Amino acid sequence: MTLEIRAIRDQDIEDIVSLWHKCGLTRPWNNPHKDIDIAREEPSSEILVGIQNSDIVASVMCGFDGHRGWLYYVAVDPGCRGKGFGREITIAAENWLRDRGAPKVELMIRDDNFTVRDFYHSAGYTVEPRIVMAKWLKEPPAPQKETSQVTKTPALEQE
Ligand SMILES: CC(C)(COP(=O)(O)OP(=O)(O)OC[C@H]1O[C@@H](n2cnc3c(N)ncnc32)[C@H](O)[C@@H]1OP(=O)(O)O)[C@@H](O)C(=O)NCCC(=O)NCCS
Numbered sequence: 001m002t003l004e005i006r007a008i009r010d011q012d013i014e015d016i017v018s019l020w021h022k023c024g025l026t027r028p029w030n031n032p033h034k035d036i037d038i039a040r041e042e043p044s045s046e047i048l049v050g051i052q053n054s055d056i057v058a059s060v061m062c063g064f065d066g067h068r069g070w071l072y073y074v075a076v077d078p079g080c081r082g083k084g085f086g087r088e089i090t091i092a093a094e095n096w097l098r099d100r101g102a103p104k105v106e107l108m109i110r111d112d113n114f115t116v117r118d119f120y121h122s123a124g125y126t127v128e129p130r131i132v133m134a135k136w137l138k139e140p141p142a143p144q145k146e147t148s149q150v151t152k153t154p155a156l157e158q159e
Pocket residue numbers: 023024025073074075076077080081082083084085086087088107108109110113115116118119120122
């Protein structure tokens with residue numbers, strides 16, 4: 001079964017947001033529509049979609065910050081998993097980043113998302129000993145306020 005992969009188009013937006021909800025990738029403090037708008041505005045970022053039988057069944061957001069390439073919103077519809085689509089769209093994002101000169105690709109995994117680690121291991125990713133730190137540059141949403149202290153966390157961290 002083949003997956004058609006292409007850049008996002010206007011008519012894809014609601015289907016992508018719905019896919020991200022279904023895949024548990026949305027959080028109250030991230031507005032997925034805004035994330036999509038920003039990724040599309042900048043030449044250094046893109047959202048790729050995977051299509052099967054006219055349906056959007058996979059996605060990835062990729063961006064090159066000039067130093068590293070990053071992946072976000074790697075998602076495959078729950079009904080289409082285990083067919084290699086996740087691997088295919090990840091490779092497409094890696095190629096997009098490589099074509100723009102990114103020497104390395106990185107991603108963050110929320111610390112409660114255990115199963116996805118095997119997916120990335122099988123695609124050649126390794127855990128690197130890093131701690132992700134963050135600081136809000138605007139008023140943080142309520143759920144984030146109480147967790148704003150520095151804590152030691154696993155190397156692969158929250159998106
Ligand atoms: C992670 C995800 C994208 C994988 O998609 P998928 O299409 O099922 O993955 P593939 O079929 O391409 O699998 C590729 C390989 O990863 C392995 N794999 C995939 N999901 C796995 C899992 N949950 N546990 C263990 N291995 C897994 C497959 O066995 C396969 O290994 P192989 O090449 O050795 O046979 C999908 O499960 C998903 O959307 N998860 C929810 C969203 C998410 O957590 N995204 C990542 C955020 S960081």
